Amino acid sequence: MAQAVAVKGGSVVLPCGNRGAVGLFGRRRGAVASAVRIGRKSAFLGGRLAIVPKRSRPVPRNLVAPVQMNLAFPKATKWWEKGLQPNMREVESAQDLVDSLTNAGDKLVVVDFFSPGCGGCRALHPKICQIAEQNPDVLFLQVNYEEHKSMCYSLHVHVLPFFRFYRGAQGRLCSFSCTNATDAIT
DSSP states (O other), X not given: OEEEEXXXXXXXXXXXXXXXXXXXXXXXXXXXXXXXXXXXXXXXXXXXXXXXXXXXXXXXXXXXXXXOOOOOOOOOOOGGGTTOOTTEEEOOSHHHHHHHHHHTTTSEEEEEEEOTTOHHHHHHHHHHHHHHHHOTTSEEEEEETTTOHHHHHHTTOOSSSEEEEEEGGGEEEEEEEOSSSOOOOO
């Protein structure tokens, strides 16, 4: 662990306000220090900040107690989970996709294949949420390409973002990708 001291005018100002002796080149005697320039808004205007190793003292064994700490971080909302409408949900497995298509009946189903690292997928997501909000009778399913690669390969999804439209007994109606690389609708 290092203790921060400021070198100004040949003396060392410790964080507690005490001054210490400075050796050659603004270092505390017996310590190796690196200097960093302090900005204008600092209390040490025009000074330098020197980082020197802090001396550690042995701690008596009777004073050492085991410390246990639990850190709890709130779950960060992923971009594809933001703005979801009641008629939108993420597909959990291949069987979940099949069941969702079967249970949709004659309802139009839009399947959005996306990847968390795809910039185009991320850019389109708010627009898809807006379309889902305007069309509550349409079911929007999201398939995470990274989690379901084998399913995506078997469905011939190789370019993202990719969309498929299904309707009940008619099955697949249309497929397309929204990239600059492809212009064809299959």
